Amino acid sequence: MKEGIKIVTVGGGSSYTPELVEGFIKRYDSLPVRELWLVDIPKGEKKLETVGQLARRMVEKAGIPMEICLTLDRREALKDADFVTTQFRAGLLDARAKDERIPLKYGVIGQETNGPGGLFKGLRTIPIILDIIRDMEELCPEAWLINFTNPAGMVTEAVFRHSNWRKIVGLCNVPIGMKMGVAELLDVKPERISIDFAGLNHMVYGLNVYLDGKPVLDEVIGKLAHPDKGMTMKNIADLGWEPDFIQALRLLPCPYHRYYYQTEKMFEEEKQAAAESGTRAEVVQQLEGELFKLYEDPELAVKPPQLEKRGGAFYSDAACSLIDSMYNDLQDIQPVNTMNRGAIASIPDDSAIEINCVITKDGPKPIAIGDLPVPVRGLVQQIKSFERIASEAAVTKDYHTALLAMSINPLVPSDTKAKQILDEMLEAHGLDFVKRGGERTLVK
Amino acid sequence: MKEGIKIVTVGGGSSYTPELVEGFIKRYDSLPVRELWLVDIPKGEKKLETVGQLARRMVEKAGIPMEICLTLDRREALKDADFVTTQFRAGLLDARAKDERIPLKYGVIGQETNGPGGLFKGLRTIPIILDIIRDMEELCPEAWLINFTNPAGMVTEAVFRHSNWRKIVGLCNVPIGMKMGVAELLDVKPERISIDFAGLNHMVYGLNVYLDGKPVLDEVIGKLAHPDKGMTMKNIADLGWEPDFIQALRLLPCPYHRYYYQTEKMFEEEKQAAAESGTRAEVVQQLEGELFKLYEDPELAVKPPQLEKRGGAFYSDAACSLIDSMYNDLQDIQPVNTMNRGAIASIPDDSAIEINCVITKDGPKPIAIGDLPVPVRGLVQQIKSFERIASEAAVTKDYHTALLAMSINPLVPSDTKAKQILDEMLEAHGLDFVKRGGERTLVK
Amino acid sequence: MKEGIKIVTVGGGSSYTPELVEGFIKRYDSLPVRELWLVDIPKGEKKLETVGQLARRMVEKAGIPMEICLTLDRREALKDADFVTTQFRAGLLDARAKDERIPLKYGVIGQETNGPGGLFKGLRTIPIILDIIRDMEELCPEAWLINFTNPAGMVTEAVFRHSNWRKIVGLCNVPIGMKMGVAELLDVKPERISIDFAGLNHMVYGLNVYLDGKPVLDEVIGKLAHPDKGMTMKNIADLGWEPDFIQALRLLPCPYHRYYYQTEKMFEEEKQAAAESGTRAEVVQQLEGELFKLYEDPELAVKPPQLEKRGGAFYSDAACSLIDSMYNDLQDIQPVNTMNRGAIASIPDDSAIEINCVITKDGPKPIAIGDLPVPVRGLVQQIKSFERIASEAAVTKDYHTALLAMSINPLVPSDTKAKQILDEMLEAHGLDFVKRGGERTLVK
Amino acid sequence: MKEGIKIVTVGGGSSYTPELVEGFIKRYDSLPVRELWLVDIPKGEKKLETVGQLARRMVEKAGIPMEICLTLDRREALKDADFVTTQFRAGLLDARAKDERIPLKYGVIGQETNGPGGLFKGLRTIPIILDIIRDMEELCPEAWLINFTNPAGMVTEAVFRHSNWRKIVGLCNVPIGMKMGVAELLDVKPERISIDFAGLNHMVYGLNVYLDGKPVLDEVIGKLAHPDKGMTMKNIADLGWEPDFIQALRLLPCPYHRYYYQTEKMFEEEKQAAAESGTRAEVVQQLEGELFKLYEDPELAVKPPQLEKRGGAFYSDAACSLIDSMYNDLQDIQPVNTMNRGAIASIPDDSAIEINCVITKDGPKPIAIGDLPVPVRGLVQQIKSFERIASEAAVTKDYHTALLAMSINPLVPSDTKAKQILDEMLEAHGLDFVKRGGERTLVK
């Protein structure tokens, strides 16, 4: 066995890659990455080349012996990998634009992760992930898969339900963003804050918040109840919480919760944004164009500061910290997507959840919370069922299963709208789903 | 101990009472009701008198020795009762009209059981039920409470959570109506149909349907998928199910499910009805007026056929069958609201559910189903949390608890609307709820 | 489809068969058995012939058109069966004698169902049952399997864990015997008694006892606390309960519980009996000889009364009632072995339990009890784990799995004794189990 | 608020105290103990004085400003404490000797924690703990109680079941001893080993063992299967595991498991030891005498090495590490006794378990394991029920509850022996338990 770590990044041509590279450079002492393989599809070859060259300049400047390998041959890359990270975007931003635009026509938020858009992103993404896993079973059976590709919760669920692979961790920067947000609210350094995270991806709550280990949830809630002060992410409008509502809830919601607790306002906001500046997908397309222009500059040998606008703040930190803790068996606490194993009582034991875990060489081990607070159990259960049925639809390509997923999504107001949106989206994405009726193996 | 059974009906002046009386008359051989006490409040004295006289004429005509006792003194009535049935309407139909009208102004369905209207009906009803229970603990500790008063699920939950009384059964005519509807769809006699009911009150599903014991769910679903054929109740518009949706769901929904799966259409329907013929409360007020006119006729000595229009079809059958099975330990199967005890896995063991039970002298014993089908777990969980938090608000009269219940109701689209509707309804009903902040003992 | 029911009895040459035949004759009006196929193995051909002729005389005398078919070809019999009952004894009484004798040498009770003997009976029986199921999947996929063969709990567990067949009910006469015993204790007719049964096969408890639907557990416990009055079965010594113990337990134990709560006394009793009159197997061998002599009498055309001594009292009633209720969808309550589905919280949902069920055409549906009383959860869990691991050993023929089952059995006092008994029994039964070490797929 | 930490040790006159003092001295930089209060009862005054003087000499020699306060007034000590540790021995070693001697007469191991002896130790200890908690609620409501007093599992269970106090951690040196034992087996430094602990106090298993984060359970099992090599504690005989058994189990048992998996051999060992050198209590009495003689030496200013023989190895490390991690919110992993909260599926959520936890300022948070391996669920459940019923008996002083606890203990072979042992022990300890019959509130 060679010294050092081999990491493979599927979707390596993404504009996010410099984040990752920077993270590995910073941690080189504890996490000696020998080879970083960036893999992409032929359509992404040019971006891969651009990003790859930047990565090489960054590594060179840092003066560390990390080899950057670029390839379109995923199987070549996967051979003997130690960690595989996935950050590809199936269908690229064009597909995302459809995921967002079509539902809007029906008065419904697209929401590219837990909404109708997320259903379609899952339908595109899950078969690829399961394909990667089949390769990993053959080529690097000891490796861990660290998935960033959204919808990360649905993808993790799909892997648990539709493969025998268990060495997967789903990762998201929402929890770390919430921690940063709380630190800002309280005007303290982030490392003094800790939060008991539990829920699902993009549906995670802070059950308790601590400053230097002492509970300060009530203080944080008090600050959130001032409508002039919010806490959100680059890609989600901050409309403030209804002060009495946030006091009634007495939990720290995540930015995505606005889609469910402020559905009307969020819809109006999205509709207006789509009309004025384009949907989020369209904004991102523009941003990406600008970023790649910067990346092409042969003088650039660091991550450009403009990347942070892109919405993926802290991704690098989250991902590299996770890999570091796994590689070095650090047994520290990080919120990730993993198998429930009883940590949340009302979610099935073998479903994916997002929760604080002890991160070990043997994977994440979830900290038991008993059950979610009563007020949020229903919404969380609803999204969990949505993820589970959607992941089944991705595998079976059954029309009724997909319709069921669409219908039970909390953003979709009726059976008829569900069908209309589904039909138009299937058509727009060129997907051919079958009506099997009684035959299908719907989860019960 | 005297021979025969003493039954007390709280809200005895209701227009439904002749249904009950007819039921007891029909079953006199197996269920010898010695005394039927009809109790009401002073405001209902006139109706009580009218209904009571009709009841006496019915009994006399039937030639059975059942004594009809009328009183405004609940405690006098409760003494040594064997069964207490509750069918009172707290705040009468005026209150219901507010429950329905106010949400409509905000674009929200009032829904007098599981919607915003149901929250307020619960806030009015639960303290009275808990008061009745305190009397029963003292005056008839061996009696069973059979509750028909809506929201029946929330009321049963409240009794389990906020009293030590366990001898309560919540009863609803929705399941029996579904059975009748299926029989009609299949054009067979109702007694040949059986249905595996599970869920919550007004949120119950038929998991399987049997004809002569053989599974026929797919056949029933096939018929429901023809949009010209529906299955509903007198008081709920039948808009037909989206054929592909009902095939995707492959469960028998109850009529109230339309509020959740067809929210927009139902809202439009309610709004139009309210504008044209008044809300359901207003329609019922009219119907009741007509009924009482009939009841006053001293020649009338049977239940008048017009009563069936009223919406409570089969109530009599459901209630009298239940009491009969309990009194005679028949151990037959009936769907009622009772304590979960593990019958539905993802609902807390000590919560109220509506489920097929074996009816015994020792109360109903729920038949275990494992868990609800994945697609409906979220919605059911959401209503269960709503019922639980609402019942806590009814007891604590805490503003934020009430707001939380309102906010998590699936019919309410945002935190801000929740607050607006709550505030206007609290005002309209003259309720004074307190903001306690951190002090309140919210269920977690 | 032909009119009437086709029933197949595997192990049809058993001395119990006249019980069954009598039962079917009595119920012919509601349960029209067209053909009763008695199947046995070549070694049992003579007994099969004897019993079959007696059955034919019984049917003829009763004047009903039930055809008795005798065959050694199981597959011929299974074709298009409606119900298959299994009552064979793998290895016959010789094997049972070993199951009982060998443990005794090590100071351990053999106990042919939940003890070391039961482990070996399971190892012999389970492969045959799984074989029958493979035939049924092909030849009568709509039929129900009603299993009487012991260890009935372990067999049912094995079918749930190691096949996809779900249409199995495990049946035992212990619960009906307990009901008869209580009736005798209270000196009332058995039909006035009902009992809430829950637990495992031969490890079932009466949680409550009712007389005419009214709870009388305390009265029954009071009577059991009189040491001169017990309640047991023909094949289990009645040593009386320690009065204070039974009052402390406040549950109705089954006769087999004596093996666990009175281990020493039971051991002494068995040892002495084995020395004086032979083990139970040997006593039964003698009894069977006498019975078959009676059966051969061509004048005999009814079940001879001597059969009741044999230990299977009420088997006929239990089996025929079950088939009757299933065939006619009677939806009455009977205690059987079925899948848990959440009915007992601390037992896995997909494990076999013995519990009161509603008996329907679609199979038994367990009545939820919440959880077993705290004092008995451990013992029940221990036997459940024993059954589960033993059933895995029967399928994998893995030495360490079999040893684990033996070691965790509550009757076996140490790791070393477990190994000694296992080794001698494997040898005596000519079984060849493999040591696979880390490879084996032990349930976790 | 004063700087530094105030710690109160109830049972401060114990021979173990120098362990604790040494631990606090070593960690003074991170864990600045301002005052260490040693509390004892009048009967222990002399020992308290001796130990207290030694502690003062130790602190002085270490040159740190930690004040050692000695008192017989518990309430004075508790005022404003930050941590309270309990290490008292109710009834002293005389009582323990009875706990061990009496069962032996009946052929039963006394086992002072999870056996009949443990029941009586619990009956003596629990009321005192609940008394201390009542004082803490008043005098130091923010403090944490760290309980070392055995039976630590039963005591923690009692606090959860019979008080509203939640700030308790039960601590034992068995897990750390197992870690040391594994390190020795593998001949590596202990800090390279980590173990997934789960179970109950003195009934804890290592589910997985890691060396530098990599799974090595099979290697450890392989070594344990060599009968010449064991892993145990000072106070438990090491008889070696049956090699095939330990390979079948494939879990790391704790030393106390020998009492359950090797009952006969352990009994013989204990009986012989009792005859030759006295029971463990008697051996300890002798050891203590010698230790106190050493402690009296005014020249002694360090923990004497002889203390390690005493059986409490690593107690100091376990206790001081725990307090350090809590005080400094270190969020590291330690195995302690805490509330389940779903971490182990088949144990009630609100029961005490011993499990790996993240140790925070807000207390320990258990890591979810799903469920215990099937083979050990029964035994663990049995001890859990024993602990739960025993703790109820300690509070209610009900005879039948105590008898039930005794009867279901896996070391007790029959109802009759249970009663005999109970009666003799109640008599010997001068305890007066009441027979309440149906009245008692037995957990169900």
Ligand SMILES: [Mn+2]
């Ligand atoms: Mn994310």
Ligand SMILES: [Mn+2]
């Ligand atoms: Mn209703």
Ligand SMILES: [Mn+2]
């Ligand atoms: Mn049996």
Ligand SMILES: [Mn+2]
């Ligand atoms: Mn210990």
